[in-house]
Amino acid sequence: MCGLVGIVAEHDVAPDIYDALTVLQHRGQDAAGIMTCEFGRFSLRKSEGLVRDVFRQHHMQRLQGTVGIGHVRYPTAGSSGPALAQPFYVNSPYGIAMVHNGNLTNANQLARELFQDDLRHLNTDSDSEVLLNIFAHELQTLGKLSPRADDIFKAVDAVHRRCRGGYAAVSLIVNYGIVGFRDPLGIRPLVVGERRNAAGGKEYMMASESVALDVLGFKLLGDVAPGEAVFIDMQGNLHRRQCAEHTELRPCIFEHVYFARPDSMMDEISVYKTRMRQGATLAAKVRREQPDLKIDVVIPIPDTSRIAAQSMAYELGIKFREGFMKNRYIGRTFIMPGQNQRKKSVRQKLNPVPLEFSGKNVMLVDDSIVRGTTCRQIIQMARDAGAAQVFFASAAPPVRYPNVYGIDMPSASELIAYGRTEEEVCELIGADWLVYQDLKDLIACSREGNPHVDAFECSVFSGEYPTGDVDQAYLDQLDAARNDEAQCAQRASLQEEGAVVGIHNNV
Ligand SMILES: O=P(O)(O)OC[C@H]1O[C@H](OP(=O)(O)OP(=O)(O)O)[C@H](O)[C@@H]1O
Numbered sequence: 001m002c003g004l005v006g007i008v009a010e011h012d013v014a015p016d017i018y019d020a021l022t023v024l025q026h027r028g029q030d031a032a033g034i035m036t037c038e039f040g041r042f043s044l045r046k047s048e049g050l051v052r053d054v055f056r057q058h059h060m061q062r063l064q065g066t067v068g069i070g071h072v073r074y075p076t077a078g079s080s081g082p083a084l085a086q087p088f089y090v091n092s093p094y095g096i097a098m099v100h101n102g103n104l105t106n107a108n109q110l111a112r113e114l115f116q117d118d119l120r121h122l123n124t125d126s127d128s129e130v131l132l133n134i135f136a137h138e139l140q141t142l143g144k145l146s147p148r149a150d151d152i153f154k155a156v157d158a159v160h161r162r163c164r165g166g167y168a169a170v171s172l173i174v175n176y177g178i179v180g181f182r183d184p185l186g187i188r189p190l191v192v193g194e195r196r197n198a199a200g201g202k203e204y205m206m207a208s209e210s211v212a213l214d215v216l217g218f219k220l221l222g223d224v225a226p227g228e229a230v231f232i233d234m235q236g237n238l239h240r241r242q243c244a245e246h247t248e249l250r251p252c253i254f255e256h257v258y259f260a261r262p263d264s265m266m267d268e269i270s271v272y273k274t275r276m277r278q279g280a281t282l283a284a285k286v287r288r289e290q291p292d293l294k295i296d297v298v299i300p301i302p303d304t305s306r307i308a309a310q311s312m313a314y315e316l317g318i319k320f321r322e323g324f325m326k327n328r329y330i331g332r333t334f335i336m337p338g339q340n341q342r343k344k345s346v347r348q349k350l351n352p353v354p355l356e357f358s359g360k361n362v363m364l365v366d367d368s369i370v371r372g373t374t375c376r377q378i379i380q381m382a383r384d385a386g387a388a389q390v391f392f393a394s395a396a397p398p399v400r401y402p403n404v405y406g407i408d409m410p411s412a413s414e415l416i417a418y419g420r421t422e423e424e425v426c427e428l429i430g431a432d433w434l435v436y437q438d439l440k441d442l443i444a445c446s447r448e449g450n451p452h453v454d455a456f457e458c459s460v461f462s463g464e465y466p467t468g469d470v471d472q473a474y475l476d477q478l479d480a481a482r483n484d485e486a487q488c489a490q491r492a493s494l495q496e497e498g499a500v501v502g503i504h505n506n507v
């Protein structure tokens, strides 16, 4: 899902960007990077790994400048490896770097156009490098020695005309400032905030989630609107403009289910409250469908389902217990690369407290069931710990369709609910009863937070892709390129041949 940050301040920004990236770590665990700008020069450090592993003190000391951008990566396009870590950089025009969250559905066509028509070189197979080059090309064609806010907005306008898919991006233009923008449907999130420094001057920050602003003492000004661009110049002036012709707000509902931190506000919706509501509607469904079901205890599957599980237990009037202890040193398993690593990590991450299971009818609650990696093992663990009956509740509906907007679910056949009824999934995961949230309830839970949002991007549940350009041929090609087997083979060949060398690390 990737986490983005960009800051313009009056002091060196790298330490703040570092802190923001640690707050956004849940959005991407594969790679991290920071780029800053001082006296017309960029400094860059990016590599594979968690934020705490990528940056050493000597990197931080050399990342100087009062403006910068940062990224944590969860790959959805292209290979892995240090060269695909972000920010990406192009030297023309001016010197531009970019961080990106999302996925371009027409990346291949754009890559061809960049090569054949725009005479630009791409060094990797990342769609983020494509996005950066489109923006850079469009800025270059304006032919200005010094771009003004208006020029930058024109370039974003052209990006919206050429690019398809889900994207939120923050770009750093050497000597001019940072510009953040969101796709015309606002599928991917981006917020902007401000803070006063000790001298009373204004500083600005853009980030994927408001929680990063909170932790750094920035006040949330609000979301970047779908299609809008926000430009903060080096003097600390904020300019904003709507750059897309047709816009509509269709934020990704899976952010509310799983990706976002609960203490974030997204499109004026509290993720925390949304998850509370998800628990309540799930409880209502349990009561409706199985009024006589005897449940002794409700147990969440840490971490993400905790809030929904708690509210579900409350609504059912059944006790809530933390029956699984989580190893705090293991990250999120779903966003790990490779099914073997994901499988192994579930057992390393979670361990049952037997007395909460022994002889009891337990209702296990998770935020979602995607590949079924977690729930299969968890249900077995509950049985091994002595549970009498194991019921399972998912706070999201069945995930049956691939995601093409920035979540790495490229292959329908890897989704446990694909082509299966709920009863078949129940049998496959080994539960005594399985209940899924209804999609209309999930949407209502999110919408209650902001009734102005008419619709959400729900393609993984509905198979409806709101950008209108996703056909079976695209899904087949995505599947072939990124299914688990293809990704494993790609990683193996990278190990053999060596990764594409990062050409830009300079600190
Ligand atoms: O059906 P699956 O393919 O297993 O995917 C779904 C599971 O993966 C996620 O947990 P994860 O461990 O990534 O993160 P968390 O600690 O935030 O819950 C999610 O919360 C579910 O538990």
Ligand SMILES: NC(=O)CC[C@H](N)C(=O)O
Binding pocket: 001, 002, 073, 074, 075, 076, 077, 078, 084, 100, 101, 102, 103, 104, 126, 127, 128, 406, 407
């Ligand atoms: N999850 C994301 O936002 C991924 C960004 C980009 N498509 C990449 O693979 O690096």
Ligand SMILES: [Mg+2]
Binding pocket: 301, 302, 303, 304, 305, 366, 367, 374
């Ligand atoms: Mg989980």
